[in-house]
Every structure is written in C-alpha cells, then in structure tokens.
Amino acid sequence: MSDERRKIIERYAGRAPAPPVEDDPQEDEVDYQPAAPVSGNRRPEIMLEFRLKTGDSLALGYALLLSAVWNRSEGIVLEFTTHRIDLAGRNLRHIYRAIVSHRLAYVRELNSPSDDLPDESVVVTTIKVTPL
Numbered sequence: 001m002s003d004e005r006r007k008i009i010e011r012y013a014g015r016a017p018a019p020p021v022e023d024d025p026q027e028d029e030v031d032y033q034p035a036a037p038v039s040g041n042r043r044p045e046i047m048l049e050f051r052l053k054t055g056d057s058l059a060l061g062y063a064l065l066l067s068a069v070w071n072r073s074e075g076i077v078l079e080f081t082t083h084r085i086d087l088a089g090r091n092l093r094h095i096y097r098a099i100v101s102h103r104l105a106y107v108r109e110l111n112s113p114s115d116d117l118p119d120e121s122v123v124v125t126t127i128k129v130t131p132l
C-alpha cells in the first residue's frame with residue numbers, strides 16, 4: 001500500500017500514524033524533543049514511554065498511574081502500581097499537565113550532560129525509574 005493511501009486510510013479511520021522509531025539513542029541534541037504531546041482531537045494515550053539516555057525505554061500503562069505530583073523546584077513524581085518515576089529538569093509544568101490528561105506519548109531524557117538549550121526550553125535532565 002502506498003504511503004499516500006495509508007495516510008488517507010489512517011485519517012478517515014481515526015487512527016494516528018505510528019510514531020517514528022529512534023534508531024540512535026545518541027542522536028544530536030539539536031533535535032531534542034523532551035516529550036510528545038498528542039492532540040486533543042485524538043483519543044488519550046494508553047501508555048506512557050520513558051526514553052532513557054542509555055537508549056533503554058520503559059512504557060507503563062496510564063491505567064496503572066496512581067498519582068502525579070509536580071513540584072517547581074524538584075520536578076515530577078509519578079507513582080504507578082509497579083514503579084515510581086522521578087523526572088527532573090526545568091519548565092516541566094507542560095509535561096505534568098499532559099500526563100495528568102493522558103496526552104503524552106513519551107518523555108525523553110536529555111542525552112548530553114551539558115545543556116545548551118535556551119532557558120525557556122522544556123528539558124528533562126533525569127528520569128529515575130524505581131521498581132516497587
């Protein structure tokens with residue numbers, strides 16, 4: 001099936017195209033996107049994926065999310081039934097709001113230790129995963 005035909009079918013069937021797969025976890029930070037919010041026109045996400053700078057990923061179902069706490073100075077703490085996730089960085093309020101409305105597909109940790117991004121940028125510097 002051609003790409004154009006697939007796009008038309010997905011558009012009218014109400015399905016979103018599959019997210020692109022990242023092959024290289026060490027990709028250039030110029031392309032850094034800390035999170036992938038989804039449109040309000042789409043159904044809420046089923047799972048939230050955490051992409052670590054090591055290249056590993058963990059996806060947890062939103063149905064398993066028990067609580068979400070945002071603290072301006074400390075970051076975001078997510079309590080799932082099986083894991084605790086601590087997100088640290090700056091300007092994380094938008095990520096928090098997208099998570100509580102199930103409108104975030106993934107959160108990605110910044111690969112490089114140096115942060116040359118503008119101060120107003122949303123940056124996730126650390127994702128700490130603790131199994132419960």
